[in-house]
Amino acid sequence: MKNITNPTISDWAKICKRPVFPAEDLEDKVKNILELVQQKGDTALKELSLKFDKAVVEELKVSEAEIEASKKQVSEELKVAISVAAKNIRSFHEAQQLTETIVETMPGIQCWRKSVAIENVGLYIPGGSAPLFSTVLMLGIPALIAGCKQIVLCTPPDKDGNIKPAVLYTANFLGITQIFKVGGAQAIAALAYGTETVPKVDKIFGPGNQFVTKAKELVQKNGIAIDLPAGPSEVLVIADSTADADFVASDLLSQAEHGPDSQVVLLSDSSEFVEKVKLAVDEQLRVLPRADIAAKALENSFSVIFNSIGECVEFSNRYAPEHLILAIENAQEFADKIQNAGSVFIGNYSCESAGDYASGSNHTLPTNGYARSYSGVSLDSFVKKITFQNISRLGLQNIGRTVEVMAGAEQLLAHRNAVSIRLKKIQDEK
Numbered sequence: 001m002k003n004i005t006n007p008t009i010s011d012w013a014k015i016c017k018r019p020v021f022p023a024e025d026l027e028d029k030v031k032n033i034l035e036l037v038q039q040k041g042d043t044a045l046k047e048l049s050l051k052f053d054k055a056v057v058e059e060l061k062v063s064e065a066e067i068e069a070s071k072k073q074v075s076e077e078l079k080v081a082i083s084v085a086a087k088n089i090r091s092f093h094e095a096q097q098l099t100e101t102i103v104e105t106m107p108g109i110q111c112w113r114k115s116v117a118i119e120n121v122g123l124y125i126p127g128g129s130a131p132l133f134s135t136v137l138m139l140g141i142p143a144l145i146a147g148c149k150q151i152v153l154c155t156p157p158d159k160d161g162n163i164k165p166a167v168l169y170t171a172n173f174l175g176i177t178q179i180f181k182v183g184g185a186q187a188i189a190a191l192a193y194g195t196e197t198v199p200k201v202d203k204i205f206g207p208g209n210q211f212v213t214k215a216k217e218l219v220q221k222n223g224i225a226i227d228l229p230a231g232p233s234e235v236l237v238i239a240d241s242t243a244d245a246d247f248v249a250s251d252l253l254s255q256a257e258h259g260p261d262s263q264v265v266l267l268s269d270s271s272e273f274v275e276k277v278k279l280a281v282d283e284q285l286r287v288l289p290r291a292d293i294a295a296k297a298l299e300n301s302f303s304v305i306f307n308s309i310g311e312c313v314e315f316s317n318r319y320a321p322e323h324l325i326l327a328i329e330n331a332q333e334f335a336d337k338i339q340n341a342g343s344v345f346i347g348n349y350s351c352e353s354a355g356d357y358a359s360g361s362n363h364t365l366p367t368n369g370y371a372r373s374y375s376g377v378s379l380d381s382f383v384k385k386i387t388f389q390n391i392s393r394l395g396l397q398n399i400g401r402t403v404e405v406m407a408g409a410e411q412l413l414a415h416r417n418a419v420s421i422r423l424k425k426i427q428d429e430k
C-alpha cells in the first residue's frame, strides 16, 4: 500500500483514478459473447460455461430436487443468520415505500405519481471467486417488496456444474425458484435477449467482474435497463489517532479480499496512526485464507496523510468511494459533509462487513467514482414511477391559454389545436 503525503489539489484527480486491468480486447470479447448467445441460445450458454467456468452444465435450470437438497446442505447456524439478515434488509427496504401525494398545480389540475413494479427482473449473483449468497438477499428482497412478477436469477456454476447450496437455499428461502446455472457476460446476454430456457427480462441487476459489468453496459438497448455500474469492491477509511488500528486494518482487508482489482484507501491526519495500521494489516494478512488476493489488491491501494480531517473529507468527496468508514472523533458531524459515497459507516463499531451482510442497508453499490451520480440498489430500483394527471373543464380553462401560447411559439399547431378545440367546445356550451 503506497503512501502519499499532502498531495497538491492538482494531483488529486490522478490519485482518485481507479486501477484498471481490463482483459485484452474486453469490449470485443464481450460483444462476441453477446452475439454468440443471440445466435445459439442455450447451446452458447453451455459452451461458454465449459470455456470460462470449466463446467459441464447438462440442465441450465436448477431443478426442484437440487433446491430441496440445498436445505440439508446448509447448517442450522447459517440458516438462522440468513433469516436475521433478511429480516433487517426487509425492514430497511420496506420503509422505502413512498406514498406520493396528489398535487393540485392549479384549480382543476391534479398531478400525481404512482410506483409500479418492473414486471420482469433478472438478478445476477456473482460466483467467480466466491458465491455471494448475500447478494441474493440484497436483490431479491427489494424485488419482492416492489412486487416484481417474474424474478429470474443467474449465477455461475462451479466446476461440477452445480450452484453452491447457500445460494440455492437463500433464493428458495425468499421464494425465488427460477434459477439458472450461467455466469459472466453470457448470463447477462441470456437475461437481455432470452434463450430457449432463460426468460428475457426488462431490467438486469447485480454486481460482477469486468465481463459482467461490460456486458451490462452493452445490452442497454431495446428497452433493457440496468441497475448501476457495480464493479470491483472498494472502501475508503478516514481515521484519526483516536481510532483503533486493528479495526481499521480489518476493514481495509475485508474489501481487499474480494479480488485483486479491489482498491482500499486510508486517509488520516496522523502518519503514526497510518504506520500502526500498516503493521496491523501485515499481521492480519498472515492468517487470511485469501491473503494472496488481498495482497494483490493492496498493491493497487494507498494511504494519504493530510493536514486535517476536513481535507480528508474533501478528498473522499472527490474520490467518491463505494464504501466510506468514518473512524474519527465527531464522526457524525463530518458525516453531514459527505457529498459522494455509496454507503457511509459512522464510528469505530460500524464495520463495513455488517452492511455487506446483515445490518439492513443494500450492498449493491456504485464503484469506480460512480457514487458521484448513482445511488446503490434500493426499492426504487425495482419500480418505475408513472405520472398521472386529471384535468377538469375548469382546469383546462385555467391552463389552456398558456399551452396555446407556448405551442404556437414552438410552431406546433396540432398541439395548440388539441387545446383550442376543447376550449371552443366549453365556450359553445356556455
Ligand SMILES: NC(=O)c1ccc[n+]([C@@H]2O[C@H](COP(=O)([O-])OP(=O)(O)OC[C@H]3O[C@@H](n4cnc5c(N)ncnc54)[C@H](O)[C@@H]3O)[C@@H](O)[C@H]2O)c1
Pocket (backbone or CB within 6 Å): 023, 029, 052, 053, 125, 126, 127, 128, 129, 130, 132, 135, 156, 157, 182, 183, 184, 185, 207, 208, 209, 210, 211, 212, 229, 230, 231, 232, 233, 258, 259, 262, 322, 363, 364, 365, 366, 367
Ligand atoms: N459493487 C458492488 O456492489 C459489489 C458487490 C459484490 C461484489 N462485487 C464485486 O463483484 C466481483 C465478482 O467477480 P467474480 O469474478 O468473483 O464473479 P462474477 O460472477 O462476476 O464473474 C465470474 C464469471 O466471469 C466469467 N469470466 C471469467 N473469466 C473470463 C474470461 N477470461 N473471459 C470471459 N468471461 C470470463 C465467467 O463466466 C465466470 O462465470 C468482484 O470484483 C467483487 O468485488 C461488487
Ligand SMILES: N[C@H](CO)Cc1c[nH]c[nH+]1
Pocket (backbone or CB within 6 Å): 132, 134, 135, 232, 233, 234, 255, 322, 356, 363, 364, 365
Ligand atoms: N462488499 C461487497 C460490495 O462491494 C458485498 C459483499 C458481499 N459479500 C461480502 N461482501
Ligand SMILES: [Zn+2]
Pocket (backbone or CB within 6 Å): 233, 254, 255, 258, 356
Ligand atoms: Zn464485501
